[in-house]
Amino acid sequence: MLKDLKEVYESYNELFDQDITLQGWIRNHRKQKEIGFIDFNDGTCFKGVQLVYDNSLKDFEDISKLHIGSAITVVGTLIKSLREDQAFEIKVKSITLEGDCPEDYPIQPKRHTREFLREVAHLRPHTNLFGAIFRVRSVAAMAIHEYFQSHGYVYVHTPLITTTDCEGSDQMFKITTLNMNNLPILDNKVDMSKDLFGKKAYVTGTGQLHGEAYAMAYKKIYTFGPTFRTENSNTKTHANEFWMIEPEIAFCDINKLMDIEEEMLKFIVNYVLEKCPNELEFFDKFVENGLIEKLTKLVNSKFVRITHHDVVDILNKVDINWEFEPSYESDIAKEHEHYITKYFNGPVFITDWPKDIKAWYMKVNDDLKTVAAVDLEVPGAGELMGGSQREENYDKLLERINELGVDKEPIDWFCNLRKFGGCIHSGFGMGFERLLIYLTGVENIRDVIPFPRTPKNCDF
Amino acid sequence: MLKDLKEVYESYNELFDQDITLQGWIRNHRKQKEIGFIDFNDGTCFKGVQLVYDNSLKDFEDISKLHIGSAITVVGTLIKSLREDQAFEIKVKSITLEGDCPEDYPIQPKRHTREFLREVAHLRPHTNLFGAIFRVRSVAAMAIHEYFQSHGYVYVHTPLITTTDCEGSDQMFKITTLNMNNLPILDNKVDMSKDLFGKKAYVTGTGQLHGEAYAMAYKKIYTFGPTFRTENSNTKTHANEFWMIEPEIAFCDINKLMDIEEEMLKFIVNYVLEKCPNELEFFDKFVENGLIEKLTKLVNSKFVRITHHDVVDILNKVDINWEFEPSYESDIAKEHEHYITKYFNGPVFITDWPKDIKAWYMKVNDDLKTVAAVDLEVPGAGELMGGSQREENYDKLLERINELGVDKEPIDWFCNLRKFGGCIHSGFGMGFERLLIYLTGVENIRDVIPFPRTPKNCDF
Numbered sequence: 046m047l048k049d050l051k052e053v054y055e056s057y058n059e060l061f062d063q064d065i066t067l068q069g070w071i072r073n074h075r076k077q078k079e080i081g082f083i084d085f086n087d088g089t090c091f092k093g094v095q096l097v098y099d100n101s102l103k104d105f106e107d108i109s110k111l112h113i114g115s116a117i118t119v120v121g122t123l124i125k126s127l128r129e130d131q132a133f134e135i136k137v138k139s140i141t142l143e144g145d146c147p148e149d150y151p152i153q154p155k156r157h158t159r160e161f162l163r164e165v166a167h168l169r170p171h172t173n174l175f176g177a178i179f180r181v182r183s184v185a186a187m188a189i190h191e192y193f194q195s196h197g198y199v200y201v202h203t204p205l206i207t208t209t210d211c212e213g214s215d216q217m218f219k220i221t222t223l224n225m226n227n228l229p230i231l232d233n234k235v236d237m238s239k240d241l242f243g244k245k246a247y248v249t250g251t252g253q254l255h256g257e258a259y260a261m262a263y264k265k266i267y268t269f270g271p272t273f274r275t276e277n278s279n280t281k282t283h284a285n286e287f288w289m290i291e292p293e294i295a296f297c298d299i300n301k302l303m304d305i306e307e308e309m310l311k312f313i314v315n316y317v318l319e320k321c322p323n324e325l326e327f328f329d330k331f332v333e334n335g336l337i338e339k340l341t342k343l344v345n346s347k348f349v350r351i352t353h354h355d356v357v358d359i360l361n362k363v364d365i366n367w368e369f370e371p372s373y374e375s376d377i378a379k380e381h382e383h384y385i386t387k388y389f390n391g392p393v394f395i396t397d398w399p400k401d402i403k404a405w406y407m408k409v410n411d412d413l414k415t416v417a418a419v420d421l422e423v424p425g426a427g428e429l430m431g432g433s434q435r436e437e438n439y440d441k442l443l444e445r446i447n448e449l450g451v452d453k454e455p456i457d458w459f460c461n462l463r464k465f466g467g468c469i470h471s472g473f474g475m476g477f478e479r480l481l482i483y484l485t486g487v488e489n490i491r492d493v494i495p496f497p498r499t500p501k502n503c504d505f
Numbered sequence: 506m507l508k509d510l511k512e513v514y515e516s517y518n519e520l521f522d523q524d525i526t527l528q529g530w531i532r533n534h535r536k537q538k539e540i541g542f543i544d545f546n547d548g549t550c551f552k553g554v555q556l557v558y559d560n561s562l563k564d565f566e567d568i569s570k571l572h573i574g575s576a577i578t579v580v581g582t583l584i585k586s587l588r589e590d591q592a593f594e595i596k597v598k599s600i601t602l603e604g605d606c607p608e609d610y611p612i613q614p615k616r617h618t619r620e621f622l623r624e625v626a627h628l629r630p631h632t633n634l635f636g637a638i639f640r641v642r643s644v645a646a647m648a649i650h651e652y653f654q655s656h657g658y659v660y661v662h663t664p665l666i667t668t669t670d671c672e673g674s675d676q677m678f679k680i681t682t683l684n685m686n687n688l689p690i691l692d693n694k695v696d697m698s699k700d701l702f703g704k705k706a707y708v709t710g711t712g713q714l715h716g717e718a719y720a721m722a723y724k725k726i727y728t729f730g731p732t733f734r735t736e737n738s739n740t741k742t743h744a745n746e747f748w749m750i751e752p753e754i755a756f757c758d759i760n761k762l763m764d765i766e767e768e769m770l771k772f773i774v775n776y777v778l779e780k781c782p783n784e785l786e787f788f789d790k791f792v793e794n795g796l797i798e799k800l801t802k803l804v805n806s807k808f809v810r811i812t813h814h815d816v817v818d819i820l821n822k823v824d825i826n827w828e829f830e831p832s833y834e835s836d837i838a839k840e841h842e843h844y845i846t847k848y849f850n851g852p853v854f855i856t857d858w859p860k861d862i863k864a865w866y867m868k869v870n871d872d873l874k875t876v877a878a879v880d881l882e883v884p885g886a887g888e889l890m891g892g893s894q895r896e897e898n899y900d901k902l903l904e905r906i907n908e909l910g911v912d913k914e915p916i917d918w919f920c921n922l923r924k925f926g927g928c929i930h931s932g933f934g935m936g937f938e939r940l941l942i943y944l945t946g947v948e949n950i951r952d953v954i955p956f957p958r959t960p961k962n963c964d965f
Contacts, residue, residue, distance in 0.1 A: 262630035
C-alpha cells in the first residue's frame, strides 16, 4: 500500500499492524550494533516518521550503511511507538535505495545558519525551517484564492509586460529582444521601434490599472502574481522580484475597503492556523516566541481605524526623541509604525494621508489636503497593505495627473474608464512576502522566497 | 438589502416580494411611453436581470434617459417575471446614477467583431462573450489550485528573473536597469557587471528546473505563473506572455505521470462544467457547437496511450497526402495531431519521442533512440500538455548536456540535485491559455488573455 506520509498521519489509527510502502528521504540515521533508527520524511507534511530496523533483516548491513539525504523506498509495518513523542513508527521489512547521497551533503542534521542556507537555496527546503516556510507559503497562497473566490471575486491575470511607465521607468526593469552589443541607432538614440513591441517595454510593478478596468466589468476582482522593482537596496525587506495581491472593488468606498482587508487577513490567518499547526508550533518555538498567540489575537481583535493626522498627534504627545520628526505633511517612519501598533496593541488602519506623499490616482478628500488612502500597520511587520479609494471623477483625475506631471498618453485608456460607467471604487495591494514574514516570524524576505533576487544576487 | 446578483440567483426563491438593492451597469435599455426595461448586470454572474419601471415613479423621465453602459444603484422589489426565460425581475422603486456613459460608448448591445473588441481590451469584459471567457479563466485557475492542493502538492513560486540561459537566450527577453542610450562599455562590449544583478539577466520561459529542486523536498509540487517567449510570430496560438502550470513529482515515472495528467484534466473540466454552466451554454451556442458534449465526453473517456513510433505507423498506412511526411525521426505536424485525435476520437497520449527533437533533461530510453517524453493531444486544441520523465542519473544527464552543447555552468546546481538523494521523477507543463481555448472553443489566444502581448502589440 503506497502512501504519502500525510495520508498516513490522517488515518494511522486504521493502519496499525498493516504493511505500508513509503517513498522519501533519510533525514537522520542512528545505527547500533543490532538495531538502527532512520528519521524519514517524504515532504508531504512537516512531521517525519521513525523507521526501525534490526539484524533479523538479511539486508541489515546494507541498510545500516545508508547515508543521510538518500532517497529510499521503505516497506514496513506500522506499529505503536514506545516513544511518547510519536504516535507510530515503521518496523522495516525492506528498504530500497532510490538515490544515494554523499557524506559531504550540505544539509546535515544540525543547526545551519540561514546565511549559509541561502547559498544552497536549491537544497534548503530539505531543512525543517525552510520546509515549513515554503509549505506555509503554499497554504497561504491557497487561502488567498479561497477567500476571494468564495466571495465572488474574479481572478485576473494582469499583464507583466507593459509600455506604461506611470511609476517612473527608473523603478522598472526594461525588457528587450535587441542585441545589446549591437543596438539599432536612429538620431543618436536607440531605435526602440525595432524592438519586439515596436517601443520601449518594461516588466511591471503593479497590476492595479488593469485591475481597475476589470473591476468595472466584474465588480470584484483580484490579482495575484509576480511584481518587479529595480531598487538597488540591500535590506531585510527588499527584493527585486516578489508576489503581490491587488484586489479592486467597484461601488466600494474606503470604509468598505477596510472591512474587506480586515476580513481577508483574518480569513488567511485562520486558514494557516488550521492547516499548518505543526509548522506554526515550530516557528513559535524556534523563530518567534509567542507567534501563535500573536496570530490568534489578530483573528479575534477589531482593527483600529485612525487618521494620519491623529496618529501624528499621538506621536507628538509622547515623550520620545524620534529620529524622524512626526509631521502632518509627511510619511510616518518605521519607528512611528512600531510605536503606533504597540500603542494600540494590535493592527491599525491609518487613513487620510497627506496627498503630496501619495499616488496620483487616489481620491482627494474634501479638505483638498489629504487623500482617501489607507495603510494597514500590523505589530512586528509594519505596513502590510496599502490601499485607497480611487479618483472616479475624470476631470479631477486629469487635474492630479497634470499637477504631478504624469505622462498621460499611455494611460489614456485608464482615465477613460471614468467616462464609461465609472463609479466609486477602491482597491489595495498586499505584498505576499510581507504577509509571510508576519505569519512565520522569519525576518528576512530572502528567507520566504524560494529563489530570491536581490542586487548582485541572481544565482540559481 | 444590498446584494450581488450572484447571491440573488442563489436564493431568489426566498426573496420574492422583498426589496433589494443592486449596484451594476446598464447593458441595454428599452423605453416605452409609460414603462421601461433595463437589462442590468453587475458582473458577479453571467446572467443579468431585467429592471422594470413605470411612470408611477416620480423620476420616470430621468430614469428613461439613462444611457447604456452607465453605473447605477437600483432599489426594487424582486417579483416573478411574466417572461418564460427569466425566473424573476426587479420592479424598480428608485435608481441612482453612479456613473454616466456617453452615447458613443464602444460596447453597444449588438454583435461586435472580436478584432474590434481587441482594440478596446479595457472594455471588452463588459460583453457577454468576454465576460464569460474571463470568468471561466478565473474558475479554471481555481480548479487547478484545488486539484493540486487537495492532492498534497506544494505550490512553488519559481523565479521569473533568471541568469540561466538553457533555452537559448534568443528565446528569452533580456532585462536590464542600464540606460540603453548610455551603456557602460568594457572591451568593446556592454559591461553587464554594471547591471543590477552584476550579469546578464532574462525573464524566464519555464520554472521547471527550480520546480525539480522543490520536488526533491516536497515530493509533489506545482508552479502556476506567467511565462515569456520572444517569438516574433503572429499566429492564433502565439503570445509573448502567457501562464503555465508546471507540476513536478518525485518517485514518479512516465506512466504515473500520465495518470496524473489525465486525472487533473478531468478534474478541471468537471469543475468548470459545474461552476460555469451558463458560460459554457453560451459558448456552445455562439462559439463552438457541441462544446459541452466534447467536454462531457472527455471526462468520461479513457485517454489512449500510444508511442510516437506507432503513431507514425498509423499515419503512414492511411491514404492521405500529408503536407509533412510522417517520420520516426521527426516531430508530428498539426495535420497529424488533428488526424490522430480524430482517429481515436478523443485525447491521446503520445509517448517515447525521438530524442533528437526533445530536450536535454529528458530520460533516454533503453533503445538509446527515444526519450521518455509524453505529449497529450486533445481534439480541437492539439498539444495541451508536454511532459517527461527526467534524467535522474548524473552521468547520463551530463552526457546529454555535452552532446547538445548546453552551457553547464549556470545549471550546475540543477545537475547536482541528482547527487543529493535524487530519484526517479517526472513533470509536465500545461499552457493555461491552451487549456482555455479548449474549454471555451475560442480559437485565438488573444481572446483568452485579458491584455495580450504579441509582436508590435503592447497597448494598454
